[in-house]
Amino acid sequence: MPTEALIQLLIPLLLLVGAYFIGTELERRHYRSLRAREHASRRFLTVTFPYEPPDQDPVDVMMVTGSVVVSVDYFKRFLAGLRMLVGGRVTSYETLLDRARREAIMRMKDEAKRKGFTAVINVRLETSRIASSSGNNKGTAAIEILAFGTGVKLRPRATAA
Amino acid sequence: MILSNTETVPGRTILEFYGVVTGSTVRAKHIGRDIMAGFKNIVGGELKGYTELLVEARQEAIQRMVAQAHSMGANAVINVRFTTSSVAQGAAELFAYGTAVKVQ
Known part of the structure; x- marks a missing residue:
């Protein structure tokens, strides 16, 4: 059946093209929003070590987290499949993970702000694969990025002279 | 109960130190969520259903850890860490652990 074969070929192709355009547009939007939010919160103290400002006292302490679960789209998986043939950088996966990490950090910062903290110290990032562990292609391959740190509320030290 | 991932x-x-406290939970994916995630998987990006599921699960793991610390008479858990591992296809274990202490 030539028409049946054509349809069988056309559906994945359409999915591929559709996923490419939607995926690219979503990615562009996400990057734009990330840049804006990162710029807006750049003065919010966020460090990856247990920093305690010498002139300020921590008055409130609590852990904060932010997480994102992402998956790879149809087109990216296809691209990566091609890439596997020759090896090298898989740019399409790189941007996905980059976006997810930055988003997780933003969420952590947002939670800290919402809870009234003025800084997040000792930030850690973790990456884990949460689905399709059996290795077959069925099921959804998803990756969780978790950002966590200790939110602190700092208050300028009353200098007792 | 104070939680922190710093050493103090x-x-x-x-x-006072009370030793290691742990909390864990094993969650399976909801079949409906999995179908939605499958659709979402075509265009890629965030799987909101899974994010919520894991946030919820992690909260429960933390609560169990806190309950254990509480029963020891601690008022803080320091140096908290998380691990996530898939124990079976479609199920993930979320695990939180830290050191229970009494602070001023």
């Missing part, structure tokens, strides 16, 4: 509680002195 900033601004406070540790009075």
Whole structure:
């Protein structure tokens, strides 16, 4: 059946093209929003070590987290499949993970702000694969990025002279 | 109960150590969520259903850890860490652990 074969070929192709355009547009939007939010919160103290400002006292302490679960789209998986043939950088996966990490950090910062903290110290990032562990292609391959740190509320030290 | 992932509680002195406290939960994916995630998987990006599921699960793991610390008479858990591992296809274990202490 030539028409049946054509349809069988056309559906994945359409999915591929559709996923490419939607995926690219979503990615562009996400990057734009990330840049804006990162710029807006750049003065919010966020460090990856247990920093305690010498002139300020921590008055409130609590852990904060932010997480994102992402998956790879149809087109990216296809691209990566091609890439596997020759090896090298898989740019399409790189941007996905980059976006997810930055988003997780933003969420952590947002939670800290919402809870009234003025800084997040000792930030850690973790990456884990949460689905399709059996290795077959069925099921959804998803990756969780978790950002966590200790939110602190700092208050300028009353200098007792 | 104070939680921190630093080795001390900033601004406070540790009075007593009670040892390691842990909390974990194993969650399976909801079939409906999995179907939605499958659709979402075509265009890629965030799987909101899974994010919520894991946030919820992690909260429960933390609560169990806190309950254990509480029963020891601690008022803080320091140096908290998380691990996530898939124990079976479609199920993930979320695990939180830390050191229970009494601070000022």
